[in-house]
Amino acid sequence: MCNSEYVVTxxxxxxxxxxxxxxxxxxRFTEAxxxxxHAILDVGAGTGIVTEVLLAASATPVHAIEPATAMRSALLTRLAALGADQRARLTLDTEPIEAVALEGAADLAIAANVVACLSPATRRAAWQAIGRALLPGGLLLFDPPPAQLPTRRTxxxxxxxxxIGPDLYTADITQEPDRGIVRTVFTYCVERNGHIRRRERESFAVWPASPSRIGAELEAAGLQVVQAPTAELMAARRPAH
Structure with missing residues (x-):
C-alpha cells in the first residue's frame, strides 16, 4: 500500500x-x-482484500507483504475468518518488498494500488526485488502511477x-500538485443527525511517471512489458530464458 502508516485510514x-x-x-486478478x-506474491497487501481473492481463486501458496502495522492488523482479522486450509497457504511478511529476500519464489506477482505511492528510488528497488522473486516466465500485474501531475487542486x-446505526461514514478525496508529487488527501467524516461528530484526515504522496518511464525501469530490472489483461493495469514478465 501507500507510503503512510495508515493510522487514520x-x-x-x-x-x-x-x-x-x-x-x-x-x-482483474482472478484469471491470472x-x-x-507455484506461488503468488501480493505486494502491499493492505487489509487483505486482494489477498483473500487470490487465496480463493488459486490452490497455490500466497506470499503477502504489508509493512504498515495498522493495515496488517486488519489483514490478520480478515484472515482469521478464512478456513484453516487457506490460512495454511499464506505467508505474511512485514518488511517492504525491497527488503524481502525472495529468489525465484512465485510465478505471479500482484501490486494493487501500491506502485504510485513509491518514490522513484523505492520503485526501482521494488522492480528489482520483484524480478528476483519471479520465476522465469513469471508475470507481474500492477496499477500504473498517474502519467503526470494535475495542474491544480481537484x-x-x-x-x-x-x-452504521445512527452514524453516516464518508470520505472526501482531493488531489493537488506539491513540489513534483501529487498530494492525495482523504478526509473522513462521521455524521449523526446532521451533526459532524468526527473528522479525520490522512495524506499520501503519489509520484507520477509516464508509461515509457515505467517500461524503462522494468527493463532495467530484467522484466519485459507485455499486454495487460485490462486497460487499467500494466503487466511485465520475467523472460523464460
Missing amino acids: AEFYDLLQAETERRRAER ARRAR EAGRLGPVR
Missing part, C-alpha cells in the same frame, strides 16, 4: 472501500491467479456514505 478502509475493491480485484502453479471523489 485503517479504521475506515474496509468500511468504505472493501466491496468495491473486492469486485475490482476479482475482475487460477493459472498460477476533487477526486467521495467514498460512502455507509450507515
